Amino acid sequence: MLRKYYPGKAVVAAIGYAVPFVILPLLFLSAFQTFLPESINIEFQVDIRTLETLIIAIGATIVVMAFMTAMFAKGLLGRAIFGSLRQAAKFAWLYFFFNAGFIAILLTIEGGQGLGPIPVQGLTLSVHFEQLLYILYFAILLMALYFVVEYAVYRRVVQEQYYVEPSYY
Amino acid sequence: MQPPPPRRPRGRGILAAIRVVSVLASLLFAFLLGSTILMVVPPNLEITPPSTDGIDFAYVDGVLRLDTSIALKNNGYHFGGFAITPDITNFTISVRGLVENIEVANDTSDPVDIPIGTSRLVPVSVGVRLAPLISTGYIIFEPANITFFLGGGATTTRGLLDVAASVTIGLPMEEPLISDFDLDFQNSTFSNITGGKEWRLPYTIRSADIIQGNASAALTLLNVTGGSIGNTTAEIPLGTEAMGNLTFAISDESFLDLMAGPQDLTLQVQLTLPGDLTFNREVTIPWDPSGGG
Numbered sequence: 001m002l003r004k005y006y007p008g009k010a011v012v013a014a015i016g017y018a019v020p021f022v023i024l025p026l027l028f029l030s031a032f033q034t035f036l037p038e039s040i041n042i043e044f045q046v047d048i049r050t051l052e053t054l055i056i057a058i059g060a061t062i063v064v065m066a067f068m069t070a071m072f073a074k075g076l077l078g079r080a081i082f083g084s085l086r087q088a089a090k091f092a093w094l095y096f097f098f099n100a101g102f103i104a105i106l107l108t109i110e111g112g113q114g115l116g117p118i119p120v121q122g123l124t125l126s127v128h129f130e131q132l133l134y135i136l137y138f139a140i141l142l143m144a145l146y147f148v149v150e151y152a153v154y155r156r157v158v159q160e161q162y163y164v165e166p167s168y169y
Numbered sequence: 170m171q172p173p174p175p176r177r178p179r180g181r182g183i184l185a186a187i188r189v190v191s192v193l194a195s196l197l198f199a200f201l202l203g204s205t206i207l208m209v210v211p212p213n214l215e216i217t218p219p220s221t222d223g224i225d226f227a228y229v230d231g232v233l234r235l236d237t238s239i240a241l242k243n244n245g246y247h248f249g250g251f252a253i254t255p256d257i258t259n260f261t262i263s264v265r266g267l268v269e270n271i272e273v274a275n276d277t278s279d280p281v282d283i284p285i286g287t288s289r290l291v292p293v294s295v296g297v298r299l300a301p302l303i304s305t306g307y308i309i310f311e312p313a314n315i316t317f318f319l320g321g322g323a324t325t326t327r328g329l330l331d332v333a334a335s336v337t338i339g340l341p342m343e344e345p346l347i348s349d350f351d352l353d354f355q356n357s358t359f360s361n362i363t364g365g366k367e368w369r370l371p372y373t374i375r376s377a378d379i380i381q382g383n384a385s386a387a388l389t390l391l392n393v394t395g396g397s398i399g400n401t402t403a404e405i406p407l408g409t410e411a412m413g414n415l416t417f418a419i420s421d422e423s424f425l426d427l428m429a430g431p432q433d434l435t436l437q438v439q440l441t442l443p444g445d446l447t448f449n450r451e452v453t454i455p456w457d458p459s460g461g462g
Contacts, residue, residue, distance in 0.1 A: 121316075122337035125209065131329045132201055139194035146187045153180035 004073050013070035014063050021093060022059035026052060051096065058093045065089055069147075075154030083147030087140050094136060101130030205330050207246045208254040215242040215288075216321075228346070228380040231444030233297040233308070238290045239321075245285035257283040260323040264295045267316045268307050273297045274317070283323075293319075299446055309440075309448050312342040347407075349375040352415070352436070352454060359424065366424045368417040374405055381408040382443040390417060391435040398423045398434070407442075431457040 029052055065086035072079035104126040207213055217240035224237040239262060246254045259280040266274030274297045283289050297315070299308060307313035320335035353371040360367045384405045390398040399417035419427075438450040 121339045124320075124333075124335045124337075126333045126335075127205065128331040128333070129202060129205075129329070132198060135194050135198040135201075139191040139198070142187050142191040142194070146184060146191070149180065149187060150184055153178045153184060157178050 004076065005071055006073065007071060010067045010071035014067040017066035018059070018063045021062045021090075022056065025055050025059070025097060029055070054096050055093070058089055058096070061089045062086055062093060073154075073158065074150055075156075075158030077151065080147045080151035083150075084144045087144035087147075091137060091140050094133070094140070098129075098133055098136075101128060101133040103127045103129075201329065204246070204253050204255060205325050205332060208243075208257070208325060209332060209334070210246075213244050213246045213254055214257075215244060216240070217242075219293075226379045228442075229444070231299050231442065231446040233299060233379070235295040235297070236292070238292045240288060240290050241283055241321075242288035243283040243285050252285045254285065255325045256285055257323045257325055260289070260291065260321065262291050262293050263320045263322065264293065265318040265320075266295060266297055267318075268297075268302060268313045269305070271301050271305070271307075273299070273301055273315075299442075303446065303448055306448060306450060307345075308342065309346050309442070310450055312345050315340045315342065344377070346380050347374065347376045347440075349373065349410075350438075350452075354454075354456060362418060365418060365420040368399065368419055370415045370417065371412065372415055373410065373412045375410040376407045378408045380442070383407065384443075385441040387439040387441075388415060389437040391437065392423070392426055393432040393434070395435070396423075396426075398427065405440075427456065428458045431455065431459075 029048060033048060065082050068082035069079055069086055072082070104124060106122065106124050219237040219239060224235060227234045227236075241257075241260065243254075243257050245252045260283055261278050261280050263277040264274055265272065274295050276295050278291055278293055281289050281291050295317070297308070302308055302313075305311070308315075317338040317340065318335055319338055320333060322331065322333040324331055351373045353373070357368060357370045360369070384407055386403045386405050387400070388403065389400040392398055399419040401415050401417050403413065403415055405411060405413070434454045434456045436452050436454055438452070439447060440450065441447045
């Protein structure tokens with residue numbers, strides 16, 4: 001028998017999204033600030049405190065959206081709306097966490113030692129991957145589309161199960 | 170009455186396909202980003218910096234040239250016999266040079282492709298322009314800290330990703346290119362000429378051997394009140410320790426002024442180096458008529 005709401009699945013989904021989008025990134029940033037020497041600095045779009053706040057805020061939004069998405073049965077409008085909104089929140093999360101496709105690692109070398117006979121004072125390694133990030137944005141867009149298509153596919157089933165013969169549940 | 174079994178909706182294949190493509194796209198992203206990071210991790214990419222002997226310095230027409238080369242070997246990262254990391258394309262080395270926050274160099278090498286398993290010698294040629302330093306005298310008359318930002322950049326993964334690395338190199342100069350310009354007042358001589366005196370003033374000048382040719386010097390001596398004592402011109406050989414004589418024609422009035430007592434003289438030097446670079450320098454020299462300067 002089909003049900004309209006799945007609270008158990010919703011809790012599992014919320015935990016499943018909290019781990020990669022809130023807990024692990026915060027642990028990563030915490031370890032990054034604790035263990036990385038002061039001479040090494042990774043450049044983010046915003047400062048680390050703001051990034052932590054953004055991760056908590058956007059990550060919490062993703063978790064709530066994941067909870068609500070999993071709560072509704074396939075074919076309900078609520079699932080389609082919250083599923084698509086979750087993808088939008090993921091887009092924002094990735095944009096900030098991947099620094100809009102730019103990672104720069106700055107290394108300051110004390111004492112001018114380094115590259116053979118050349119006294120090196122600092123080293124910067126930067127990766128521009130904006131275009132590569134489009135692949136990930138495409139994957140997110142596809143998943144937003146997924147929830148729209150899923151709603152269209154399962155709508156009739158839901159109507160038959162819940163509204164045409166409501167006495168069955 | 171039992172409810173009918175749930176109907177399997179049509180279109181589930183489309184949903185599965187969307188999900189599979191989305192997962193594959195995410196995996197592709199992770200693979201491409203990961204393989205590029207692996208590419209720059211030693212020993213997958215070996216960089217051999219130039220040795221001290223491998224750097225050539227030369228002064229050519231107002232530009233201090235540094236020529237060297239950096240060797241790069243793209244070993245790649247292999248897994249199960251397949252190269253995971255990408256070829257390096259359009260690798261360039263760029264150099265930006267600052268002397269006390271004044272930009273004096275900005276050069277970029279020609280792009281080089283480094284496929285996996287190959288090594289390339291990338292020539293690096295830096296031209297430090299001395300013209301922006303004319304007003305300060307840095308490098309020519311004053312030692313300076315030269316900071317080079319040496320950057321290597323490449324496009325990888327079929328143009329989807331740009332990787333750049335740069336090192337900041339600080340090169341403090343121990344001595345400027347022209348050092349120890351001394352006037353020997355003790356051995357200076359005066360002789361009579363029509364309308365005044367000729368002051369023969371021995372000088373020594375030492376300049377670095379990378380700067381060759383002759384410099385044209387126009388010199389003016391000023392007394393303590395700023396009045397002109399005399400002026401002269403000279404051709405000064407560069408790249409060695411040179412000695413010579415400066416000859417000033419001075420009036421009797423200036424001669425009497427010099428002999429009146431000790432005073433601080435000012436020597437204004439206008440030095441034109443090969444490449445038509447003219448530097449102005451002003452030095453104060455204590456003068457004592459009883460024992461020279």
